[in-house]
Amino acid sequence: MNTTILHETGWAGPPAAVEPRLLEEVRCDVVVIGGGAGGMSAAIRLAENGADVVLVEARTLGWGASGRNAGYITNSIAADPEMLKYLLKPDRLQSLYRYAHNAVLFAEDAIERHGIECGHVKTGIVMAAVTNGQLRRARRIADVLSESGAHAEFVDGREAGLPDGFLGGVREGVGGTVNPGEFVLGLRAATIAAGVRVYEYTPARDVHDTGDGVTVLTPGGSVHADRALLMTNADTGSLSIAPKNIATPAYTSLLETEPITPELLDEIGWTSRAPMVSLHMIIENHRVTPRGTVVFGTRRVEAGRNPLPDRAPSRAVITDLIRGFGERFPGLGDVRFQSVWGGWISMSSTWLPAAGEASRNVLYSQACNGHGFAQAQYVGHMLAEHAGGAPRHDDLDAIWHGDKRFWPGLVSNPVLYAGWLADRTADRLSALVGRTGTADHG
Ligand SMILES: Cc1cc2nc3c(=O)[nH]c(=O)nc-3n(C[C@H](O)[C@H](O)[C@H](O)COP(=O)(O)OP(=O)(O)OC[C@H]3O[C@@H](n4cnc5c(N)ncnc54)[C@H](O)[C@@H]3O)c2cc1C
Structure with a gap:
């Protein structure tokens, strides 16, 4: 296995020049801690x-x-829509999907507004089924989503131009993909x-x-705001200062192939090149990049503890991803992999995005659960308005946690491993049923 394990990513290099470290005491109106898409959007x-x-x-x-x-701009939220329908009142569910929809529009607008070149395509994303059980679930999810006002429809695999073995799924009517490395470089330039x-x-x-302000201590200085x-x-x-139990960190990984010819992608039936996520308990994601490679990931997630270690994907995860790629795309058996990298997501105990007050003068965003690329930006923007004195936007209210406590999360390595095992067992059973010829195509 000659795959390069990257501590950076396969998307883009680091910035050409680095901004200074803080080496003094400074004052400002608002200090933003953390410069991801959420922090940059808030600061802007x-x-x-x-x-x-x-x-x-x-x-x-x-x-x-x-x-x-993985660069998906999605109107999904991490929690299972069927479960949410069961647990939440219809108007609460509608407000969550309205928030997620508006987050997509916000992220798309940010690309335009800041003129960021990042290979943005508005294709929508397909939550794709690889077993008959998942296909039945896709139909039910499509119903829940449309009832909740989300833009989504059930599609047949062949008609939607999905690769062989992907039976169909739920196509999100908005969103698409970007090169996230190029995107953050563009947003960084806009922030500066x-x-x-x-x-x-x-x-x-x-x-x-x-009480009358906030002090942030850093290794070389401090900020009063x-x-x-x-x-x-x-x-x-x-x-x-963070609320106790706010989230469990989880490490997720992505594997990238060498460039694949368009002819070969057509041959395996991936004629639409639609970006996909699977309907497993722990999702897989599969997309074609602007440089003709395929990025494939998640599937096996590992929980961590704060403070987070500096790390790269483990051998066990890489081996599983390579095996998974082979199972999902048997027609790409000769394709080689060029790189693998990973990153930390935060998983809340409810699997829902959240924002609120850590203390009187400190607001937080926890809009992740692995689905926050667009949502973190939108929440950052809305928190910035609120920090400046504006009333909370309805979409911020949809995820507002206030100063309430968080329940301890159930996410742990044994639970995540059990999820992975359940997914693999379902895959195996489905392959077995397929081989004995009793598959149901509904
Ligand atoms: C491998 C992977 C694939 C994913 N795929 C998708 C996807 O396709 N679509 C999607 O919607 N979401 C996806 N996600 C999730 C998505 O990337 C996140 O939800 C989103 O980017 C979160 O943005 P953020 O600004 O909140 O956090 P981050 O981008 O993580 O930014 C937080 C920043 O805070 C900094 N920081 C941390 N501690 C401190 C401190 N003490 N002081 C100062 N700075 C600090 C960090 O260095 C970091 O830069 C994926 C995540 C991973 C890891």
Whole structure:
């Protein structure tokens, strides 16, 4: 196996020049902690509204999940729609899907507004079924989503131009894909151009709410501000001001093939090149990139603890991804892999996005659960408005957690492994039924 394990990503290189570290005491109106897509989006909005903004980032802007994800702009939320229908009132569900839909529009608009070249295509995403059980579930999910006002429809695999073995699924009517590495470089440039005072390689070590303001301590200096936004995603639990049990960090990985010829992709039936996520308990994602490679990932997720270690995908995960790719795309058996990388997501105990108050002057965003590329940006923008004194937007209200406590999450390595095992067992059973010729094609 000659695959290169990347600590950066396969998407784009680091920024050409790094912003300074904070080596003094500074004052500002609002300090944003964490420069992912969420933190940058918040900082830009605050600056546009006339605030003096400082953004402190532990590495370089976009280094976290925002620059290393699969690049799907999706109107999905992580939690299972059927379960949500069972647990939530219809109007609550509708408001969640309205929020997710508007997040897609916001992210698409940000690409236009900031003129970011990032291979953006508006294809929609297919939640694709690889077993008959998943296909039946896809029909039910399509119903729940349409009842909840989400733009989504059931599609047949062949008609939707999905690869052989993908039977059909739910096509999201909005969204698409980007190169997230290029996107964060563009958003970083927009953040700097907006007048935000950016300090890179400047981790916040501690955040104190003094009642009349906030002090953020970093290794070389400090920031005093009226308010702070905590936009640190999976690292949030490292800061003592963060709400207890806010989320469990989980490490997810992506594998990238060498470029594949268009003829070969057509041959395996992937004529639409539609980006897909599977309907497994722990999803798989499969997409063609603008450079003709296929990025394939997730499937096996590993829980972590704060403070998070610096890490790369484990051998066990890489081996599983390669095996999974072979099972999903038998027609691409000769294709080789060029790189693999991963990143931390944060999983909330409810599997729902959340935002709220860590203390009087500190607001937080936890819009991740592996689906936050567009949502983190939108939440950052809405939190910025709110921090500036505006009433909460209806879409912020849809995910508002206020200062309530979080229940401890159930996500742990044994639970994640059980999910992976259940998915593989279902795959095997389906293959067995298929071989004995009793598959049902409905
Ligand atoms: C492999 C992978 C694939 C994914 N695929 C998708 C996808 O296709 N579509 C989708 O919607 N979502 C996807 N996600 C999730 C999505 O990337 C995240 O939900 C989203 O990017 C979160 O944005 P954020 O700004 O909240 O966090 P991040 O981008 O993680 O940014 C947080 C930033 O805070 C910084 N930081 C942390 N602690 C401190 C501190 N103490 N002081 C200063 N800075 C700090 C970090 O360095 C980081 O840059 C994926 C995630 C991963 C890892």
